Amino acid sequence: MIEVLYFASLREALNVDKEQLEIPAEVSSIAQLKAYLSARGDIWLDSFSNNISLLVSINQQMATENSPIADGDEIAFFPPVTGG
């Protein structure tokens, strides 16, 4: 089980701020998780397949497409940051 969080404009587009996911064993990287979420279609496909600027963190550390996912991880997806 992993927890996935969505922030800012991504959260608004998806209309979800977080969810618990039981992912299949073969989803073991961020890239694979994005493909898994894209398969929901519509806005999920747009957000996770066609969105090159999307950022991701694992357990509150910035991560990349190739980063591995483990059970119990907290994963967050978000647009480029605009603080300061």
Added chain:
Amino acid sequence: MYISIQQEDFDVAEVSRKLCAGRIDIGAIVTFSGLVRDRSVDRELVAMHLEHYPGMTEKALEAISQQALDRWDIDDLAIIHRVGRLQPCDNIVLVVVISAHRKEAFAACEFLMDYLKTRAPFWKKEITRNGEVWVEAKSSDQKAADNWK
């Protein structure tokens, strides 16, 4: 190192005083304040909403701060970043750096802002008279951050 994510406003002088308290070796205090700015020509901005990722924001600011402390000969620093609903001209962010000499303090302060703007998980949303819009990240901010590498 003093880091705070908060809704409340901050007082620059008070934060500077607290950082320097008990020290007699500080010769320079450099501060930067970021404010809410109306980008529109005709005063459309009603408010700005600052969202963040609780937990990761603190970690990101601590990591950036530790980098600054390791890289420059500075004695301490503070970062305060506000979240929630802010008005035009309100304070958003404060960076204070204290050191013996000014050169390091200026450099560290600029570095902290450039890294904060590209690595700390905050997002700004403008609430205008004509609707709401998420502020977009600027490539110039990323370039500024890259220059420190």
